[in-house]
Amino acid sequence: MYLKLVLVTCVLAFCAVVLSAYARLSDAGLGCANWPACYEENALKERQPPRADAPRGHTSWQWKLHGQVVQLLGLLAIAVCGLAWKKRRELRQSPLLPTLLVGLMAFLAAFGIWAFSHLPRSVIVLVHLAGGIAMLLLLAWIALRQMAPPAAVDPCEAQRWRGLSWLGIALLLIQIMLGGWVSSNFAALACNGFPLCQGALLPAMDFSYSFDSSGLTLSAERLTAIHWMHHAGALLILVYVGWLSFGIMAVKSLRNIGKAVLGLVALQFALGVANVLLGLPLLVAVLHNAVAMLLLVVLVVLCFRLQERRSG
Numbered sequence: 658m659y660l661k662l663v664l665v666t667c668v669l670a671f672c673a674v675v676l677s678a679y680a681r682l683s684d685a686g687l688g689c690a691n692w693p694a695c696y697e698e699n700a701l702k703e704r705q706p707p708r709a710d711a712p713r714g715h716t717s718w719q720w721k722l723h724g725q726v727v728q729l730l731g732l733l734a735i736a737v738c739g740l741a742w743k744k745r746r747e748l749r750q751s752p753l754l755p756t757l758l759v760g761l762m763a764f765l766a767a768f769g770i771w772a773f774s775h776l777p778r779s780v781i782v783l784v785h786l787a788g789g790i791a792m793l794l795l796l797a798w799i800a801l802r803q804m805a806p807p808a809a810v811d812p813c814e815a816q817r818w819r820g821l822s823w824l825g826i827a828l829l830l831i832q833i834m835l836g837g838w839v840s841s842n843f844a845a846l847a848c849n850g851f852p853l854c855q856g857a858l859l860p861a862m863d864f865s866y867s868f869d870s871s872g873l874t875l876s877a878e879r880l881t882a883i884h885w886m887h888h889a890g891a892l893l894i895l896v897y898v899g900w901l902s903f904g905i906m907a908v909k910s911l912r913n914i915g916k917a918v919l920g921l922v923a924l925q926f927a928l929g930v931a932n933v934l935l936g937l938p939l940l941v942a943v944l945h946n947a948v949a950m951l952l953l954v955v956l957v958v959l960c961f962r963l964q965e966r967r968s969g
Contacts, residue, residue, distance in 0.1 A: 659740050659748060660803040666733040667796035671950055673726045674789040678946035679939075680719035681782065681840060688939030693846060696937075700843035730792075731766075734758050737799070750802055758795045761788060782841035783834060790833065790953065797954050801961045808910045810962055818905060819963040825901050826956045832894050833949050835887040842875060847884035851933045852892070854885050891929050898922045898952075905959065914959050921952040 682688075686696035738759045741752035765788040772781045839845055848854035862885055863878035875883075899922055906915030928945040935941065 659737075659744060660800065662733065662740065663737055663796060663800045663803060666730065666737055667793065667800055669726065669730050669733060670789070670793045670796050671947075671954075673723065673730050674786075674793060674950055675943065675947045676719070676723040676726055677785065677789060678840075679943045680717065680723050682939060682942050683719050684717065685840065685843060685845075687937050687942055693936065696843065696846065731762050734762055734792075737796075748803070754795055754799050758792060758799075761791055761795070764788070779838065779841040783837050786837040787834065790830070790950070793950060793954065794957055797957050798961065801958065807962060810908065810910050814908045814911075815963045818901075818908070818911075819960070821901060821904075822956060822960045822963055825898050826953065826960065828890075828894060828897060829949070829953055829956065832887070832890040833953070835890050836946075836949070839884055839887045842880065842883050844875070844880040844883040845932070845937055847877070847880040848888055848933060851888075851930050854881065854888055860885065891926060895922060895926045898956075911959070911962060914955065914962065917955050918952070918959065921948060921955060924948055925952055 684699065686692065686699045689695040738752065738755040741748065741755040745752050765785060768784060850856065854860050860881050861878050862882035863876060864882045866879065898918060902915045902919035902922065905911045905918065925948045928941055928948060931941050932945055
C-alpha cells in the first residue's frame with residue numbers, strides 16, 4: 658500500500674513538473690498563432706513592473722490545471738508522510754524524507770504567494786523549478802528504498818562509478834536550471850543555429866545581469882550569454898553522461914540502466930537541437946523538459962544501485 662502510494666505520488670510529481678513547463682512555455686508564447694512576435698511581446702510584458710490592480714497569480718487554463726495537480730500532489734504527500742510515521746516500525750525506515758517532502762511543499766506554497774508581487778519572474782521560475790525537481794527526486798528515492806533489493810553490484814565497480822554518477826546528476830541539475838534561466842528570461846531565440854550561435858563559436862556576449870524591473874528588455878548580448886551557457890552545457894552533458902553510460906554498460910548488473918541513460922541523453926540532445934533549428938515548437942520544448950526529468954530519475958536510480966550497502 659505504502660509503495661503504491663509513493664509511486665503514484667512520484668508519477669504525479671513528474672506530471673506537475675512537466676505541466677509547469679507546458680504552462681510556462683505557453684505563457685511565453687510558444688505555439689501561438691503569430692509566432693515569434695507573441696514571444697517577443699510577452700517578453701516585454703514580463704519585464705514591466707507589476708500593477709497594483711493586476712490579478713494575482715495566473716489565470717490561463719494551463720496554470721489552473723497545474724494548480725489542481727499540485728493540490729492533489731500536496732494531499733498525496735501528506736498521506737505518504739502520515740503513513741511513514743504511522744508504519745515507521747513496519748517499514749523499518751525513518752520518516753525523515755517524507756517529512757521533508759511535506760515541508761518543501763509548504764515552503765513552495767508560501768513562497769509562491771509571497772513572491773508573485775515581490776520578485777521577478779526569472780527568480781520565481783528557478784525556485785519553483787528547483788522545488789519541483791527536489792520533490793521528484795525525494796519521491797524517487799523513497800520509492801527505491803521500498804522496492805525489493807536488486808542484484809548486488811560488485812563493490813569495486815560500485816566504488817569506481819559512485820562519485821562519477823553523482824557528478825553526472827550535479828551537472829544535469831545545473832543544466833536543467835540553466836534551461837529554466839533561458840526560459841524565464843525569454844532568451845530561447847538568442848541563438849538560431851547549432852553548433853554555432855549566431856554563426857560564431859563565441860558570439861558577442863555580456864555575462865552581467867540585472868534584476869531591475871524598469872521595463873527594459875535585456876540586451877541582445879545578455880540574452881545571447883544566457884542561451885550560450887545552456888548551449889555549451891548541452892555539449893558537456895552529452896560528452897560526460899554519454900561517456901558515463903558506456904562505462905556503466907560495461908558492468909553486467911547495470912547494463913540496462915546504462916542503455917537507458919545513453920538513450921535518454923541522446924534523445925534529450927536531439928530535442929534540444931530540434932528546438933533551436935525548428936524555432937521552438939511547443940511540443941518539442943515540452944518533451945525536452947520531460948526527457949530531462951526522466952534522465953535525472955534514471956541517474957538517481959543508478960546512484961541508488963551504487964550506494965554502499967551496510968550489513969545488519
